[in-house]
Amino acid sequence: MSPILHALEKEKSKLSQLERKLAERILASPGDVVHMGITELAEQCSISPATITRFCKVFHFKGFPDFKVKLAAELAHSDAAPQDGNSSYQDIVAGNPLSVIVEAMQANHLASIRDTTSLLNIERLQAVISLLCSARRVDLYGMATSSIVAQDFYQKLVRIGVNCTAFADSHMQITSASSLAAGDVAFAISYSGETPETIDALTCAGASGASTISLTSYGSSTLATLAEFPLFSSSLEQGMRRGDMASRIAQLHIIDILFTGMVSSKFGDFIPKLEHSYLNVQQYRHKRGGSMQ
Amino acid sequence: MSPILHALEKEKSKLSQLERKLAERILASPGDVVHMGITELAEQCSISPATITRFCKVFHFKGFPDFKVKLAAELAHSDAAPQDGNSSYQDIVAGNPLSVIVEAMQANHLASIRDTTSLLNIERLQAVISLLCSARRVDLYGMATSSIVAQDFYQKLVRIGVNCTAFADSHMQITSASSLAAGDVAFAISYSGETPETIDALTCAGASGASTISLTSYGSSTLATLAEFPLFSSSLEQGMRRGDMASRIAQLHIIDILFTGMVSSKFGDFIPKLEHSYLNVQQYRHKRGGSMQ
DNA sequence: TGAGTATGAAAATAATTTTCTTTATTTATC
DNA sequence: GATAAATAAAGAAAATTATTTTCATACTCA
Known part of the structure; x- marks a missing residue:
């Protein structure tokens, strides 16, 4: 099911009476509603x-x-893609032939x-890029899982000379967050948007005066509410078994867009740095390779 | 191409001057127009x-x-569908509008x-899963970059109780590789397939008697040649500017297939562990959340 | 009761469509 | 070939319609 309808379904219970009525009307025939x-x-x-x-704003x-x-x-x-549709997002099942798994995974x-x-x-994305x-x-x-995504972004940002840090340790997160100030940016990633450590860190960062950005899966969550600039990835999966496989790929997709947007908007500044970092790694490897074995 | 865009293209010649200008604008980036x-x-x-x-009425x-x-x-x-093909894999260009970047990234x-x-x-994949x-x-x-992928796989394997390690440190890699034996598995990930540290580690692991698997981008590479079971992700990008964004997503895609395949084939063993790990994290969080603030 | 939330009425704003006018283009006629 | 009539194209502005915001009220829960 599409992330929007899925979110409506999921959030329905949290909505007020009339909003729930509306959500149900939309779910009943979304195809009509768009017209x-x-x-x-x-x-x-x-x-x-x-x-x-x-x-809609909610x-x-x-x-x-x-x-x-x-x-x-x-x-x-x-x-x-109804061939995706029928088989889609089924949970992992015992002894599925591998070809079925491959197809399902690709569809997901x-x-x-x-x-x-x-x-x-797009506007929010642009705002985040500028920030x-x-x-x-x-x-x-x-x-x-989200630390993987954070690490990935970290590696990219370092390559273009952005002064940034990714924390594996929750205490360090908070320590760093409390030392931020206006002009700094805190970027919090969480599939559920409810990871307590991450929420604490972003809250603290906001209180310190930093701009706050969140990346969560679509739907309302504490983290998204907290952030000045909430970004969303799709949320296909509901079961625990499937884990957050697709969401992680969706989040990396957004990271790639952000990064490419940054490089594109500050092309003159960033491209030389990017090339420089690339060449350095090459060179270093070459030397090392020669002296080894 | 979609019927609407197709119609625009076809009727373009019959339209008036300004209407044609409009049609061309829409064709140029329909994705923007809708917003x-x-x-x-x-x-x-x-x-x-x-x-x-x-x-519109016309x-x-x-x-x-x-x-x-x-x-x-x-x-x-x-x-x-890949009409993407024509525009695809262009390099990052200065000052590209964000909507173009988004489209290009999605296509990639x-x-x-x-x-x-x-x-x-599929057969090799199945063999790797069994291993x-x-x-x-x-x-x-x-x-x-490949350490991100390794970390991701690590996190997954840990959750189903597989005895595994991912190394950030190249010395530790070698140390561990030399202590492997028959029945153990070494899994090496590298976009280029030429990362010296990774090559060394896999060589060493093979010499120690472990089964060797590689995951590189498609094409011949030292690492793929070295491995008993070479796996491949697509290799779209050539320029340094684009980095290895798409390849990392492709590699994670394979990791997801492997993991899902493992869980599916040892359903009875793995699912309880997966659920157990999930519940434990939930519980831990709950306790922590309660005792905080 | 009173703080906070939910809601609708109506005002304000914004978006879209229509009408009407002007301008350009074609066509028919001298 | 010139020119007037007819037709088509296009915009300005008015009218309409749609959407959002503001504000006042009712409701709910502690």
Whole structure:
């Protein structure tokens, strides 16, 4: 199911009465909703248009039209690839033939990249890129699986000379967060958006005056609420068994976009550094290779 | 190409001058257009909003918003398919608009997953899975970017109780490799397949009697030649500027397949462990959350 | 009761469409 | 070939419609 509908389903219980009614109406026939005006939908649910706009903002859309366009794109995905659709997102099952696993995995990963892209808010992304480019210091927070993503971003940022750190240790995270100031950036990554260590660190960073960015899977979460600039990856999976495999790929996809955006916007500054770091590694390796064996 | 864009292309010649300009703008980056207002688009084309509305009616849409929603749906369909191919794998260019970067990145990543899947040798994959499942000990080798992939696999294997290690330090890699024996498995990851530290470690592991697996990008490389079971990810990128972004995602894709394959084949053994590890993390967090603040 | 939340009414704003006018282009006629 | 009539193209601005915001009210839970 598309991340938006999935999120509606998941968050339904947390919503207020009328918002839940709206969510149910949307889930009942999302395909219709994308062709409706806000007034029409409001009437069908016997609620006010204002409630719908608010509802869209809760789910981090710019407004109702933005919601419609993104929902339309997602609905198209799911029925575009129905061979994905039927088999999709099933849990791991005993003794599945490997070819089935391969196909399912490909479907999952492709869908997760597509869905993530279609959820992107370009302006916010641009704002985040600008922030990162001009940051005095960048802190990256992420535990467990998300630490992989943080490490990845760290390696990239170091290569273009951005002053940044990724923490494996939760105490160090907090220590560093509390030493941030205005002009610094804290970037927190968490699949669920509820990792306590990461939440603590981002809270602390915000209190210290740093700009706060989160990267979580789509849906409401403590971390996303906390951040000034919440970014989202798709969230296909619900079961514990499947782990967060697709989400990690979706998050790396966003990291790649951010990084490429940074390099592109400060091309003159960053490209020489990138090439320099590349050549240095090459050179170092060459020397070392020669002297060994 | 989607029917709408196709129609635009086909009818372009029959349209008036300004309408053609509009059609060309839409064709140039339809993905942006769906997120624009009519005024913004009008300004970009130096035409009046009225012309846009008329244009939409010519193509039998109810109006501009209707056009946007339907175009968004179609784009979602079509970007699954590799008309990506033509534009694909361009290098990072100064001041590219973010929307172009996003599209290019999506095309790259989707292609890299598809290509990797189609390169897979299922039998070899199956053999590797069996090896990993029955290994007494698993060593993971990977430097720099590839260490991210190694770490990721490490985290997964730990969760199902496989006795494994991932090394950040090249000396430790060698030390560990030399202590392996028959029944152990060495798994080396390198984008280029020429990373000296990783080559050394795998060579050493092979000499010690361990089974050797490599994961490199497609093509002949020292590491792939060295390994008993070479696995390949797609290799889209050549320039240094692009780094190894897509390759890392392709490699993780393979890791996910291996892991899922392992869990599936030893379902009874692994699933309880996976669930156990999941619950423990939850519980631990819960306690911690409660005692905090 | 009172703080906080949920909600709608209505005002404000923004977006879109329509109408009407102007301008350009073609065509028919001298 | 010139020119007027007819037609098509395009925009400005008005009208309409859609959306968002603000503000006041009702409701809920402690």
